[in-house]
Amino acid sequence: VDTNLFPGGFNNLSPQMLPLAVQAAMAAIEKICPEAKNLLLIPERHTRNTFYLQNIARLASILRQAGLNVRLGTLSDEIKKPTWIELPDGNRLLMEPLSRLGLKKQRLGLKDFDPCSILLNNDLSAGIPPILENLHEQYLLPGLHAGWHVRRKSNHFAAYDEVAKRFAKVVDIDPWMINPYFVSCSNVNFHERKGEDELQTAVEQVLKKTAKKYREYGIKEKPYVVVKADAGTYGMGVMVVNDPAQLKGLNRKDRNKMSIVKEGLEVSDVLIQEGVYTFEKVNEAVAEPVVYMIDRYVIGGFYRVHTDRGPDENLNAPGMHFVPLAFEQNSIPDLGAKPGSAPPNRFYLYGVVARLALLASSLELERSDPN
Amino acid sequence: VDTNLFPGGFNNLSPQMLPLAVQAAMAAIEKICPEAKNLLLIPERHTRNTFYLQNIARLASILRQAGLNVRLGTLSDEIKKPTWIELPDGNRLLMEPLSRLGLKKQRLGLKDFDPCSILLNNDLSAGIPPILENLHEQYLLPGLHAGWHVRRKSNHFAAYDEVAKRFAKVVDIDPWMINPYFVSCSNVNFHERKGEDELQTAVEQVLKKTAKKYREYGIKEKPYVVVKADAGTYGMGVMVVNDPAQLKGLNRKDRNKMSIVKEGLEVSDVLIQEGVYTFEKVNEAVAEPVVYMIDRYVIGGFYRVHTDRGPDENLNAPGMHFVPLAFEQNSIPDLGAKPGSAPPNRFYLYGVVARLALLASSLELERSDPN
Structure with a gap:
């Protein structure tokens, strides 16, 4: 359960969803900067992950089809001149070094490319590179403070908590249906085994509340929690716990795993989130839904599937694969239709939750x- | 070859295209009236055509899914109170009588429904009903002057001619590729056989120009023209001619057919349009593409297919049927991809022509x- 503001995986979207993505991008551009012609896309630094690069290729293609000139500017120090990178599907990407433009060097672009908008697909886990700062009359999206150097899962879920509660009241459902329990815990040091007691108490608290809900709804499974680095991303710094005692006996490997997240940052704050059993299955393998939005539009999604993992495990891990368009995305319910005339449609529900998460973001x- | 501002046939769109339609409607609403909650949809008067009513049901459903309260107000005198109409697919529509609202009766709505926007799906062939006039602070879309009491095919194609020529220059193609020849002819009276000579001359002129192009491109077919009532719609007042002499020998039946269009209006101005051979086939039957847009977005299309007609005949006629989503709508070309790596995609081309036609409109x- 998470909200990513720098999504990878656009290449996992089914081609059938592309028109929707292009249209959403057109609407977004029209709102932000109707005169936009040039857009600079800044990807993650790691240039050798062809899976990620196919995501960039897809994203660039969506934006091009929306009518923009799209070029890629990299923060990588290794790329000192425009460089073609071949992709496994036969396409290729031109990665170019970023450059400050203008007499006062107030604008960001490429040597011969002055964009009106800049789209970050780099989550800034390592902090803000100076080259991105103090831009003059250019739109940078998302804003720099949306990077993981600032973002905290606990802030996001506190905001989501408010949004979900208000929404649940409006539609008269138990907010727990769309909002798992969580609690955050600071000053934890896995290396030095500091804060273990507080962490255990927090885990216990979430497990107890969840167990109560399980009893209320007759759910027979055993509650569990997921402990996550509050500033972590990329599936790193994540651990599944179903008994607080487990936290006492963590071996060195597990402690190392929890200590360091992307870009080598050390973990001190963690989020303890109620685990949600992954009940959906695709070809007998557990599958969790991933929903994509552009601007305020839900454009599609897919299942993240892991054949070797159980329903209570983190599926964002090596060995995972993706099954695009397992969603029945076409049957949007019609309020005017007779009740029961439409087939059940999980994707619509996931889309509602995604929109609430966007509001929360x-x-x-x-x-x-606030600026 | 035509542009309809009050499209029927939304029910022919494949369900796969609905998300695109809903998203386009959302973007359109946000632009016109972001606070819009209530929308009144005014359909054609004929309430017994269930095929047309399914179009209305689909259109209402798209708008509801975009987040609006949608109700239907009818111009029909036969409906004096809210009336449910059953549809063949098991759904039903509530058709309600229109009503002027407010102390000064300045607004249009239903007895208990004051809409901020009103969407016309009635082409006003019979002129503007007084109840639609002088509305206060309500958006009426399309504007009243878009109705067929004002619209003329000749005006549309004159505007399309300009747009197509400019576009053809930009992309460096022969404008004839996207713009068939046409000429208009006024003061024709089929009943009284007035204006026959002028009509013949006009037909001859278009046939000659077309023949020249056919020679230039090595097209072996015989040129033909379609004679259409300049103010006509609904597939009425249309005739195929491949020899000017045919116009001399028109029998009474043909002359009657050309004299009267929708709502019993008499024809006096006609458009002579170069006929375009329908080369596409669906299951061996000739098929012509129909493209749908909402706001500035191409949302889908289908083929109009007629098993009993030839490639030079009007397919908008009894016996026609529709094959939704024969288009390969998913392969939007990527300018960044290697040339030739994408399959041929007629739908994209049709979408470009549709967008030019929208500009022309x-x-x-x-x-x-101009107001």
Whole structure:
């Protein structure tokens, strides 16, 4: 359960969803900068992950089809001149070094490319590179404070908590249906075994509340929690716990795993989130839904599938694969139709949750930088 | 070859295209009236055509899914109170009588429904009903002057001619590729056989120009023209001619057919349009593409297929049927991809022509009523 503001995996979207993505991008551009012609896309630094690069290729293609000139500017120090990178599907990407432009060097672009908008697909886990700062009359999206150097899962889920509660009241459902329990815990040091007691108490608290809900709804499974680095991303710094005692006996390997997240950052704050059993299956393998949005539009999604993992495990791990368009995305319910005439449609529900999460993200970003 | 501003046939769109339609409607609403909650949809008067009513049901469903309260107000005198109409697919529509609202009766709505926007799906062939006039602070879309009481095919194609020529210059193609020849002819009276000579001359002119192009491109077929009532719609007042002499010998039946169009209006101006051979086939039957747009977005299309007609005949006729989603709508070309790596994609081309036609319509409407 998470909200990614720098999504990878656009290449996992089914080609059938592309028109929707292109149209959403067109609407987004029209709102932000109707005159936009040039867009600079800044990907993650790691240039050798062809899976990620296919995501960039797909994203660039969506934006091109929306009518923009799209070029790629990299933060990588290794790329000192425009460099073609071949992709496994036969396509290729031109990666170019970023450059400050203008007499006062107030704008960001490429040597011969002055963009009106800049789209970050780099989550800034390592902090803000100076080349991105103090831009003059250019739109940078998402804003710099949306990077993981600022973002905290706890802030996001606090905002989501508010949004989900208000929404649940409006549609008269138990907010727990769309909002798992969580609690955050600071000053944890897995290496030095500091804060273990507080962490155990927090885990116990979430497990107890979840167990109560399980009893209320007659759910027979055993509650569990997922312990996550509060500033972590990329599936790193994540651990599944179903008994607080487990935290006492963590071996060195597990402690190392939890200590360091992307870009080598050390973990001190963690989020303890109620685990949600992955009940959906694709070809007998557990599958969890991933929903994609562009601007305020749900454009598609897919299942993340892991054949070697159980329903209570983190599927964002090596060995996972993706099954695009397992969603029945076409049967949007019609309020005017007779009740029961449409087939059950999980994707619609996931889309609602994704839209609530987007609302929560905007609250979260507003609070972490009101400007 | 035509542009309809009050499209029927939304029910022919494949369900796969619905998300695109809903998203386009969302973007359109946000632009026109972001606070819009209530929308009144005004259909054609004929309430017994269940095929047309399924179109209305589909259109209402798209708008509801975009987040609006949608109700149907009818111009029909036969409906004096809210009336449910059953549809063949098991759904039903509530058709309600229109009503002027407010102390000064300045707004249009239903007895208990004050809409911020009103969407016309009635082409106003019979003129503007007084109940639609002088609305106060309500958006009426399309504007009243887009109705067929004002619209003329000749104005539309004159505007399309300009747009197509400019576009063809930009992409460096022969404008004839996207713009068939046409000429208009006024003061024709089929009943009284007035204007026959002028009509013959006009037909001859278009046939000659077309023949020249056919020679230039090595096309072996025999040129033909389609004679259409300049103010006609609904597939009425249309005749195929491949020899000017045919116009001399028109029998009474043909002359009657050409004299009267929708709502019993008499024809006096006609458009002579170069006929375009329908080369595409669906299951061995000739098929012509129909493209749908909402706002500025191409949302889908289908083939109009007629098993009993030839490639030079009007397919908008009894016996026609529709094959939704024969288009390969998913392969939007990627300019960044290697040339030749994408399959041929006619739908994309049709979408470009549709967008040019939309541009032409906006020029046409601006000129027929600059306010």
